[in-house]
Amino acid sequence: MKRKKFTASVLIALMVLTLAACGAKEESSAADTGQGGIEEAVTEYKELMDQENEILSENTGLWDKVFLAMDKDLAVQEESNNYGDLLLKTIENARDQFTDEELALLQEEAGKIRDLENQMAALEKEYPEVAEKSMEGSTSAAADEAMSTASGDESTQKFPSFEGKDLDGNEVKSDDLFSGNAVTVVNFWFTTCGPCVGELSELDALDKELAGKGGALIGINAFTLDGDETAISDAKDVLEKKNAGYQNVYFASDSEAGTFTMGIYAFPTTYVVDRSGNIVGDPIVGAVTEKSQAETLNKLVEQTLAADKN
Amino acid sequence: MARFRGWIQAGAVLFTNLHLPNFIKGGIYQGKGKNVCVPGLNCYSCPAASGACPIGAFQAVAGSSKFRFSYYISGFLILLGVLLGRLICGFLCPFGWFQELLHRIPTRKLSTKKLRPLTYLKYVILLAMVVLLPAIAVNDVGMGDPFFCKYLCPQGVLEGAIPLALVNSGIRAALGKLFTWKLCILLAVTALSILFYRPFCKWLCPLGAFYALFNKVSLLRMKVDANACISCGKCARACGMDVDVTKTPDHAECIRCGKCVLACPTGAVHFRYGFGDGSETKGTITAETNMEESN
Numbered sequence: 001m002k003r004k005k006f007t008a009s010v011l012i013a014l015m016v017l018t019l020a021a022c023g024a025k026e027e028s029s030a031a032d033t034g035q036g037g038i039e040e041a042v043t044e045y046k047e048l049m050d051q052e053n054e055i056l057s058e059n060t061g062l063w064d065k066v067f068l069a070m071d072k073d074l075a076v077q078e079e080s081n082n083y084g085d086l087l088l089k090t091i092e093n094a095r096d097q098f099t100d101e102e103l104a105l106l107q108e109e110a111g112k113i114r115d116l117e118n119q120m121a122a123l124e125k126e127y128p129e130v131a132e133k134s135m136e137g138s139t140s141a142a143a144d145e146a147m148s149t150a151s152g153d154e155s156t157q158k159f160p161s162f163e164g165k166d167l168d169g170n171e172v173k174s175d176d177l178f179s180g181n182a183v184t185v186v187n188f189w190f191t192t193c194g195p196c197v198g199e200l201s202e203l204d205a206l207d208k209e210l211a212g213k214g215g216a217l218i219g220i221n222a223f224t225l226d227g228d229e230t231a232i233s234d235a236k237d238v239l240e241k242k243n244a245g246y247q248n249v250y251f252a253s254d255s256e257a258g259t260f261t262m263g264i265y266a267f268p269t270t271y272v273v274d275r276s277g278n279i280v281g282d283p284i285v286g287a288v289t290e291k292s293q294a295e296t297l298n299k300l301v302e303q304t305l306a307a308d309k310n
Numbered sequence: 311m312a313r314f315r316g317w318i319q320a321g322a323v324l325f326t327n328l329h330l331p332n333f334i335k336g337g338i339y340q341g342k343g344k345n346v347c348v349p350g351l352n353c354y355s356c357p358a359a360s361g362a363c364p365i366g367a368f369q370a371v372a373g374s375s376k377f378r379f380s381y382y383i384s385g386f387l388i389l390l391g392v393l394l395g396r397l398i399c400g401f402l403c404p405f406g407w408f409q410e411l412l413h414r415i416p417t418r419k420l421s422t423k424k425l426r427p428l429t430y431l432k433y434v435i436l437l438a439m440v441v442l443l444p445a446i447a448v449n450d451v452g453m454g455d456p457f458f459c460k461y462l463c464p465q466g467v468l469e470g471a472i473p474l475a476l477v478n479s480g481i482r483a484a485l486g487k488l489f490t491w492k493l494c495i496l497l498a499v500t501a502l503s504i505l506f507y508r509p510f511c512k513w514l515c516p517l518g519a520f521y522a523l524f525n526k527v528s529l530l531r532m533k534v535d536a537n538a539c540i541s542c543g544k545c546a547r548a549c550g551m552d553v554d555v556t557k558t559p560d561h562a563e564c565i566r567c568g569k570c571v572l573a574c575p576t577g578a579v580h581f582r583y584g585f586g587d588g589s590e591t592k593g594t595i596t597a598e599t600n601m602e603e604s605n
Contacts, residue, residue, distance in 0.1 A: 192370075192374045192375070192453065194373070194449070194453050194454075194455055197449070197451055197453060198449070238451055241450065241451050242450075242451070262340070263337065265337055265338045265340060265355075266474075266478075266480070266481060266484070269480070282479055282480055282483070283480050284480070284483070285478075285480035285481055285483065285484040286483075286484035286486075290484075290486060292483065292486070293483075293484070296483065
């Protein structure tokens with residue numbers, strides 16, 4: 001079993017590498033049509049981003065603590081766009097959670113991030129489109145990498161797009177939904193699933209909290225796919241009893257998102273999606289009424305909100 | 311038939327778990343087969359499972375807000391009980407086979423005869439955890455928990471939680487206190503199975519308890535030919551379920567494994583299949599019109 005898993009993850013890592021290689025090639029050929037300077041800037045910008053990500057991917061345990069301690073209001077208020085400053089401030093505020101050694105390490109690393117961010121800002125000044133251009137190629141590869149290191153799952157990194165309706169019959173398009181929100185939390189549930197129903201009120205609270213931060217939460221009830229009327233009225237009943245007022249969406253079961261939903265076998269499962277429609281991190285399996293699930297969700301949401309600011 | 315029991319058990323386990331590639335892929339089969347129950351205790355969430363577990367399905371229906379009792383599954387279980395009784399435990403149940411294989415590990419074996427009162431525990435579990443609690447202990451929207459699956463069933467850990475968690479990091483992250491608790495139960499059952507013969511079947515299994523109620527009326531019964539019996543007691547000594555087939559051939563604990571049939575030096579013990587209360591067997595010798603499976 002272990003050996004199979006190992007070979008599987010090696011294969012996936014290889015696939016990701018080949019994909020990344022393709023992405024880079026396309027990037028450079030696309031840039032060839034523009035001026036020569038921007039191409040260099042993009043590569044440099046990417047390198048800086050990679051360095052930053054590398055710093056964050058080391059000592060993940062410590063960074064997780066920092067992300068958890070991050071003051072959400074501070075993230076909004078913070079005038080300078082420098083993520084390193086935000087990190088430094090957060091570390092300072094939460095200094096009693098760390099040992100002196102950890103504190104020194106975090107501060108040093110956050111300082112490095114600040115310098116990197118400054119260099120990136122300088123590049124952005126010169127070439128305003130550089131940030132966007134470097135994102136195009138690298139986010140997917142980065143997401144792939146995150147997937148393959150976290151698990152051997154064959155997950156898609158883009159949330160499958162859908163055109164559906166909410167339970168009141170209003171049209172919902174995934175592209176509009178995701179691009180209109182800094183973060184979208186997507187909760188998969190079904191009406192007769194005890195743990196799913198048990199977390200509805202908490203999800204509603206999260207939806208209200210996200211609304212203030214430019215995010216949203218939607219539910220997808222697996223029973224309501226294809227607009228089954230009894231299923232919809234049952235689902236509405238339960239949502240009403242639980243005072244859950246956030247949007248619930250359905251779409252055709254034979255659509256891309258439909259097959260995706262039918263493939264889920266553990267409920268509830270919750271996904272975090274960023275503005276460009278990419279799935280952030282691994283799906284959260286199990287109700288967020290459990291502490292560890294709530295923490296993971298919180299972390300992914302903060303991470304997505306923070307990334308949206310850059 | 312009893313001679314090939316091991317093979318039949320292996321075949322039944324394979325048949326109830328056909329979707330073997332899912333063990334590597336990490337999903338579960340969710341097709342039409344899951345609308346039907348398998349006869350033995352076999353977790354719905356086993357990646358390979360071809361059907362639903364009758365005990366799990368019963369609790370799911372009883373615990374849903376729309377129903378309080380599952381007539382469909384009860385009917386299915388009554389049918390199986392009448393047709394086969396606890397032969398299902400002896401021949402078709404995957405978790406029964408698992409315990410038997412463990413029992414083959416050579417150690418000192420202990421008798422469960424003195425622990426007989428514990429055999430009534432399984433009826434309590436059937437009534438409380440499978441039938442009553444899921445229907446009665448409901449939340450604000452009228453839904454109950456599948457108490458047996460959630461708090462007790464070691465088969466769910468063995469077939470569901472462990473294989474799924476091995477290949478799916480999301481499931482792995484979701485494992486909590488309940489998993490730890492049931493893993494302990496599984497380990498305890500595993501250890502006890504090495505020392506005792508089928509401890510889970512004897513003391514805990516609600517499915518076995520249900521079929522046990524039908525052993526006395528089942529079409530499949532044990533028959534002892536009083537004329538051929540020499541009262542040597544070999545059958546009772548061969549029995550792993552602490553049953554003396556000569557005295558109580560329709561005992562609720564008998565899982566129809568046929569060890570007594572094989573042990574009998576005079577061929578006095580038989581499987582018999584069909585109608586009739588078996589009393590006529592004392593008078594006539596082999597004039598039964600019933601189909602006999604004397605393998």
